[in-house]
Amino acid sequence: MQAGPCILRAVRPSDFKNLSALCADIKVRDIERYTSEWFGRTSNIKVVARPRSVHEVSDVLKYCNSSGIGVTVFGGNTGLVGGTMAERSEVAISTEFMNRFLEIDVSSGIATVETGLILQNLQERLAIHHLTTPYDLGARGSCTIGGNLATNAGGINFIRHGPLRAHVVGIEAVLANGDVLDLMSKSRKDNCGIDLKQIFIGSEGTLGIITKARIHCPSLHQYRSVALISLKGDFTSTVLETLKKAKETIGESLSAFEFIDGEGAELVGPLPSGMDPKYSGFAVLVEASGSASVSDKIENFLEQLPDSVEGVVGSDLESMSKLWHYRELLPVKMASLGHNLKYDISLPQRELYKLVEGIRLRYANRPDVLKIVGYGHVGDGNLHLNVALDPQFERNPSLESDMSHSVYSYVSECGGSISAEHGIGRDKLEQLFFSKPTVVLEYTRALKKMLDPNGILNPGRTIL
Amino acid sequence: MQAGPCILRAVRPSDFKNLSALCADIKVRDIERYTSEWFGRTSNIKVVARPRSVHEVSDVLKYCNSSGIGVTVFGGNTGLVGGTMAERSEVAISTEFMNRFLEIDVSSGIATVETGLILQNLQERLAIHHLTTPYDLGARGSCTIGGNLATNAGGINFIRHGPLRAHVVGIEAVLANGDVLDLMSKSRKDNCGIDLKQIFIGSEGTLGIITKARIHCPSLHQYRSVALISLKGDFTSTVLETLKKAKETIGESLSAFEFIDGEGAELVGPLPSGMDPKYSGFAVLVEASGSASVSDKIENFLEQLPDSVEGVVGSDLESMSKLWHYRELLPVKMASLGHNLKYDISLPQRELYKLVEGIRLRYANRPDVLKIVGYGHVGDGNLHLNVALDPQFERNPSLESDMSHSVYSYVSECGGSISAEHGIGRDKLEQLFFSKPTVVLEYTRALKKMLDPNGILNPGRTIL
Numbered sequence: 001m002q003a004g005p006c007i008l009r010a011v012r013p014s015d016f017k018n019l020s021a022l023c024a025d026i027k028v029r030d031i032e033r034y035t036s037e038w039f040g041r042t043s044n045i046k047v048v049a050r051p052r053s054v055h056e057v058s059d060v061l062k063y064c065n066s067s068g069i070g071v072t073v074f075g076g077n078t079g080l081v082g083g084t085m086a087e088r089s090e091v092a093i094s095t096e097f098m099n100r101f102l103e104i105d106v107s108s109g110i111a112t113v114e115t116g117l118i119l120q121n122l123q124e125r126l127a128i129h130h131l132t133t134p135y136d137l138g139a140r141g142s143c144t145i146g147g148n149l150a151t152n153a154g155g156i157n158f159i160r161h162g163p164l165r166a167h168v169v170g171i172e173a174v175l176a177n178g179d180v181l182d183l184m185s186k187s188r189k190d191n192c193g194i195d196l197k198q199i200f201i202g203s204e205g206t207l208g209i210i211t212k213a214r215i216h217c218p219s220l221h222q223y224r225s226v227a228l229i230s231l232k233g234d235f236t237s238t239v240l241e242t243l244k245k246a247k248e249t250i251g252e253s254l255s256a257f258e259f260i261d262g263e264g265a266e267l268v269g270p271l272p273s274g275m276d277p278k279y280s281g282f283a284v285l286v287e288a289s290g291s292a293s294v295s296d297k298i299e300n301f302l303e304q305l306p307d308s309v310e311g312v313v314g315s316d317l318e319s320m321s322k323l324w325h326y327r328e329l330l331p332v333k334m335a336s337l338g339h340n341l342k343y344d345i346s347l348p349q350r351e352l353y354k355l356v357e358g359i360r361l362r363y364a365n366r367p368d369v370l371k372i373v374g375y376g377h378v379g380d381g382n383l384h385l386n387v388a389l390d391p392q393f394e395r396n397p398s399l400e401s402d403m404s405h406s407v408y409s410y411v412s413e414c415g416g417s418i419s420a421e422h423g424i425g426r427d428k429l430e431q432l433f434f435s436k437p438t439v440v441l442e443y444t445r446a447l448k449k450m451l452d453p454n455g456i457l458n459p460g461r462t463i464l
Numbered sequence: 465m466q467a468g469p470c471i472l473r474a475v476r477p478s479d480f481k482n483l484s485a486l487c488a489d490i491k492v493r494d495i496e497r498y499t500s501e502w503f504g505r506t507s508n509i510k511v512v513a514r515p516r517s518v519h520e521v522s523d524v525l526k527y528c529n530s531s532g533i534g535v536t537v538f539g540g541n542t543g544l545v546g547g548t549m550a551e552r553s554e555v556a557i558s559t560e561f562m563n564r565f566l567e568i569d570v571s572s573g574i575a576t577v578e579t580g581l582i583l584q585n586l587q588e589r590l591a592i593h594h595l596t597t598p599y600d601l602g603a604r605g606s607c608t609i610g611g612n613l614a615t616n617a618g619g620i621n622f623i624r625h626g627p628l629r630a631h632v633v634g635i636e637a638v639l640a641n642g643d644v645l646d647l648m649s650k651s652r653k654d655n656c657g658i659d660l661k662q663i664f665i666g667s668e669g670t671l672g673i674i675t676k677a678r679i680h681c682p683s684l685h686q687y688r689s690v691a692l693i694s695l696k697g698d699f700t701s702t703v704l705e706t707l708k709k710a711k712e713t714i715g716e717s718l719s720a721f722e723f724i725d726g727e728g729a730e731l732v733g734p735l736p737s738g739m740d741p742k743y744s745g746f747a748v749l750v751e752a753s754g755s756a757s758v759s760d761k762i763e764n765f766l767e768q769l770p771d772s773v774e775g776v777v778g779s780d781l782e783s784m785s786k787l788w789h790y791r792e793l794l795p796v797k798m799a800s801l802g803h804n805l806k807y808d809i810s811l812p813q814r815e816l817y818k819l820v821e822g823i824r825l826r827y828a829n830r831p832d833v834l835k836i837v838g839y840g841h842v843g844d845g846n847l848h849l850n851v852a853l854d855p856q857f858e859r860n861p862s863l864e865s866d867m868s869h870s871v872y873s874y875v876s877e878c879g880g881s882i883s884a885e886h887g888i889g890r891d892k893l894e895q896l897f898f899s900k901p902t903v904v905l906e907y908t909r910a911l912k913k914m915l916d917p918n919g920i921l922n923p924g925r926t927i928l
Contacts, residue, residue: 107704108813108845109711130712154653160716162680163652165662166630182901187810187845188627189618190881191666192899193888193926194908198629198662202655216626219711240571247573247683248594251755252624252716291715292761300756346651349572381572381651417654424657435656437646443915444658450914451907462657 007454008070010089011046015069022059025050025097034074034084034092043085045072048092054172054180054211057093061209061456062178064091070459071176073205075147076118078139080344081425083151083204087460095146098211101125109217110169110186115146115210132220134167146210152202154421159379160255160289161218164201171197172212176452181208188216199447204423204462207451224255224289225298226320228327229311230271232281235353239282242305243349243379246286249301253294256287257379258327261356264373267333268326271312284378285327287320330375337370337388341400343407346381346420355410356385362406368393382420408434424462432464471918472534474553475510479533486523489514489561498548498556501541507549509536512556518636518644518675521557525673525920526642528555534923535640537669539611540582542603544808545889547615547668551924559610562675565589573681574633574650579610579674596684598631610674616666618885623843624719624753625682628665635661636676640916645672652680663911668887668926671915688719688753689762690784692791693775694735696745699817703746706769707813707843710750713765717758720751721843722791725820728837731797732790735776748842749791751784794839801834801852805864807871810845810884819874820849826870832857846884872898888926896928 020026027048034045051057064071072086074094086092095116103112106129113122120140123133137143137155147153149171153164161167170184183197200208231238239259246254260283265271271283286301288294295315302311314320334340347355356374363369368390376384385407389395408418412434419428419435433441441464448455448463484490491512498509515521528535536550538558550556559580567576570593577586583597584604590596601607601619611617613635617628625631634648647661664672695702703723710718724747729735735747750765752758759779766775778784798804811819820838827833832854840848849871853859872882876898883892883899897905905928912919912927 105812105814107708110812152655152659154655158653162626162630165659166626179903179907181904181907183904184879185881186812186879187881187884189622189810189841189844189846189884190899191616191618191883191885191887192881192892192896194663194667194671194911195616195629195665196904196908196911198665199658201659201662203658207658219715221715244571247755249755251683251685252753253755289716291711291713291717292764297756346653348569348574348650350569377653380653382653415648415650417649417651417656419655420651420653421655423655428656432656435654439643440645440647440660443643443645444660446914447658447660447911450910 007068008088008459009068011069011091016047019047019049019060022063023049023051023056037077037082037084038080041085044089045086045092046089048094050094050097052097057174057209057211058178058180060093061174061176064456065176065454068454071456072458073209075144076142078143079425080422081427083425083461085426104129110214111217112214113145115144115213117145119143119148126217127220130220131217134161134218135164145213149201149210149213150205151423156256159257167216168201169216170214171200171210173200173208173210175208176456184214205458206448206462221289221291223293225294226314226323227286227298227302227311228323229284229309231284231309236350239284239378240349242284245304246301249304250288250297253288253290253297255289258285259378260330260375261373263371264330264375268329285323334386334388338391339389341387341403343385344420344422345383345411345416345418347383347414347416349381351414352383368396426461429464471532472552472923473532475533475555480511483511483513483524486527487513487515487520498538501546501548502544505549508553509550509556510553512558514558514561516561521638521673521675522642522644524557525638525640529640529918529920532918535920536922537673539608540606542607543889544886545891547889547925549890559608568593574678575681576678577609579608579677581609583607590681591684594684595681598625598682599628609677613665613674613677614669615887620720623721631680632665633680634678635664635674637664637672637674639672640920648678669922670912670926685753685755687757689758690778690787691750691762691766691775692787693748693773695748695773700814703748703842704813706748709768710765713768714752714761717752717754717761719753722749723842724794724839725837727835728794728839732793749787798850798852802855803853805851805867807849808884808886809847809875809880809882811847811878811880813845815878816847832860890925893928
């Protein structure tokens, strides 16, 4: 059972004229921004609609729905799983001109925005009121709130604030048939039965287009402290024990807990001052932040660790960014080696590093595999497994599919997720069955069928 | 369009025998616990099934679904909105014997349980590992995890941990037709498209029975400090300004922010030591808790308040519980006056207290209205408006429906919620349209129809 895309037709020249009557900003030329994605792959978008109101969104959708034309939904086009890759000829609907900051209730921290607003612009507006977004990610300068909601963005503050979903107070969403769902609650506490807005959060644009949102925003805290420590031993007795200690001692002020394995640390280079350059084991970055000084908490945490553990603390901006830089340098260094196979997965913490070890055991001796590293937001069970391929060799599809199968089979066995943060899009669609039982996939399709019976929204993506 | 209950038939004697073949524990006698609810109203339950496995749950549901018999789902039966009140003759399915604590992953804090487990029992098991549940409520000694999930329980730690939903890692749910949905992720970060488990959380048993759950549990912190302060002036410039200060200064360690209005404080009696007994204005209780001492944060917070503000701080167990007792005494004192009309609503914070003032203006001079008080979890926009009626007068349905209409119309105008914590059940069903637009109600019904086409689950409740 496929959710409907079979009945879709290609975009015709007459659609351009018809759509222009429904939406003031319709483009067919200079649309390269919409026909390519993050990794440079090209997509089959023929027309771009850039509505300025929910009515225009609704009218364009109604037209496409009744005509059987596929629609690709665009936020900032910063996704990493091909979510904007249209296979057939399609219409793009971009929310970029629906980007107004509508209201802020300072005492509750609830901000109301149009979803084309760029994350960083929202953060800057919030900062005036000593508030911030409950999530943050590298793409902040170009990703949109709508895209963040549609993908239930994770990011670096998850360990502190939990999923974005937890902070969404309300949304407005337009369905494939043009119906506008006003799910704009004004309070976080709203227990009126089934919470329909939840199905749109994380649905990657396949059930509707989110046009407005109300988000709970926490206070922006000034105090921050970062420790980078070096641990020797196995993952469980070092990294996980340290995480437990961090939760106990830093507690509610813990805002990041990241790890890099020894292979990764070796690649990045000597750890900052005072640490063993001949590194083996794990490097862990711990951040505390709060409404009052958190230095004591970091100190107390470090005191609880075995004497053999070496660490360096940064409490001023410069030293903190130096320590973060160490962590951020790893994917850059990996990319410089050659093409990277990247896996963004989550696993129960105890099983997390066994995957890296297993993959290393299986592939490390192949001449075309240069380096296998594990790093990530271990506090959330989120592992980034990156495998650098030697550019002297041709890409080998059978190696890649074998490795993908090994990784996702292990994830499946452990009950983990094949996509911790980045979503499914087009790239992980075929692997979805590793994470979801058949019956769950069936009911998901039924939900899609109910809300988008013609399957016009992001066809061929996210829903298997 | 009603979601199907019209086709349901009454329970017959033969059903008892048939159900006994499917589930070992079927009762038709001594079932008073299931035929009455919190307020003592009686319900039309004829047979009680107490399955011990998901297979038994599935088989009983399959039977009821194919026979067209209504089912009422029981957790701890502690709900306050008549969610277990069966109008027609129905079968009860109680999860009470599916109450095993299955697993805990200490480093991630993720606990796996059967959903008949009582909240307090889970809390006690977690405490061994210095963990606790991400929510807490008065009914902890008898409410079940399944009931908490089905109602998306709020409670007193919402301001710290957000909605229960944010901490649900996975669930197993059985649909009306007996299909078992395995939505048991093992990691909080799991972005594989549409998150189907979300529709069951808060659905009050109308879409399926939640039989298993995996919940993220935060660290149990030892340090706590409470302040009770007395504020004079209007709500916005006192309570809301104080809330803003608390968020800025106590920040991530803020774990409760409760208010009681002057009428309420007058009823409870003089505020603890050193405070003006002739009270007018507002009493605010602020709690900080954390992994290290929070006394400095409370002190710093109090220093930021105007000199005229009086307050008392409790940092040892006895003085803290004395201060909490002050807050908890209010509903008890109100109940002692006579029958209470109780409204559990949420509103944008700036509009919150205007409702109490408006209701007081409209009804305070009526001889049968004794006292109108406002109190609640103001940090979450949650207002408890209680109206004590004079027992010397007969209950007056027209007064009650007029007041209900006034309250909910105001809530509707402000975009608030007619049920902040307690849900809809039977009691708030007719008022649902005050909080939800027609089109949202329609799609909610369509979702119900898709998952429970015969409408056997909790008929006549939650879904309008």
